[in-house]
Amino acid sequence: xxxxxxxxxxxxxxxxxxxxxxxxxxxxxxxxxxxxxxxxxxxxxxxxxxxxxxxxxxxxxxxxxxxxxxxxxxxxxxxxxxxxxxxxxxxxxxxxxxxxxxxxxxxxxxxxxxxxxxxxxxx
Numbered sequence: 056x057x058x059x060x061x062x063x064x065x066x067x068x069x070x071x072x073x074x075x076x077x078x079x080x081x082x083x084x085x086x087x088x089x090x091x092x093x094x095x096x097x098x099x100x101x102x103x104x105x106x107x108x109x110x111x112x113x114x115x116x117x118x119x120x121x122x123x124x125x126x127x128x129x130x131x132x133x134x135x136x137x138x139x140x141x142x143x144x145x146x147x148x149x150x151x152x153x154x155x156x157x158x159x160x161x162x163x164x165x166x167x168x169x170x171x172x173x174x175x176x177x178x
Contacts, residue, residue, distance in 0.1 A: 057082040057167040059150045064172030069142055071176075075135040077150030077169060084131035088156025090165055091124060091135045093146035093174075100149065104135060105158035113158045118144075142178040147171040 063075040077089065090105035104124040105113045112124055123136040133150065151165035159165070 057087070057152050059152060059167055059169035061148065061150050061169045061172040064148060064174045066175045066177065067140055069140060069176055069178045071140050072136070072138045073140060073174060075137065075148055075150075075172060075174070077133045077135075079131045079133070079152060082152075082154075084126075085128045086154050087152040088154075088158050088165075089124075089126055089133040090151040090153075090156075090158065090160075091133075092149045092151060092162065093144075094149070094171075095143075095146040098146075100162060102160040102162075103148070105156075105160065106133065107158035108155055109157075111158055113160060115160070137174075140174075140176045142176050145174060145176050147173050 058080045060078045088107045091103040094100040121139045126133045149171045150169040152167040153165045
C-alpha cells in the first residue's frame, strides 16, 4: 500500500511561483508513475501533469510551459514547480501513483491518491 502526502500549497498572488511536493511511502517509488491532478470549486478533477516510471513527462495544455513535474527517486518525492500562476490555477491539487504507469492523463489509471493541498491564486 502506497501512502502519498502532498505539501507546499498556499495563498499567492497572480504571477508568483509555488512548488508542491508529494512524499510517497510504503512502496518501491521508482516503479510508480506519478501524476498531479487538481479540482477547482464546482468543477471536476482534471489532469495537470504526470511523469512515467521511466521519467517521461506529460502536461495539460493549460499548464504547459508554466508547470514542471519532476521526481526524486532517492527521496521518494515528486514535485510540481508552478510558475506564472493565474487565478484559474486555484484548486486543490492531488498527487496520484500507479505502478509501471506511462504517465496517463486519466484518473482511473491511478491506484493511489493523496489528500490534496490547496492552492489559491489571488488576482
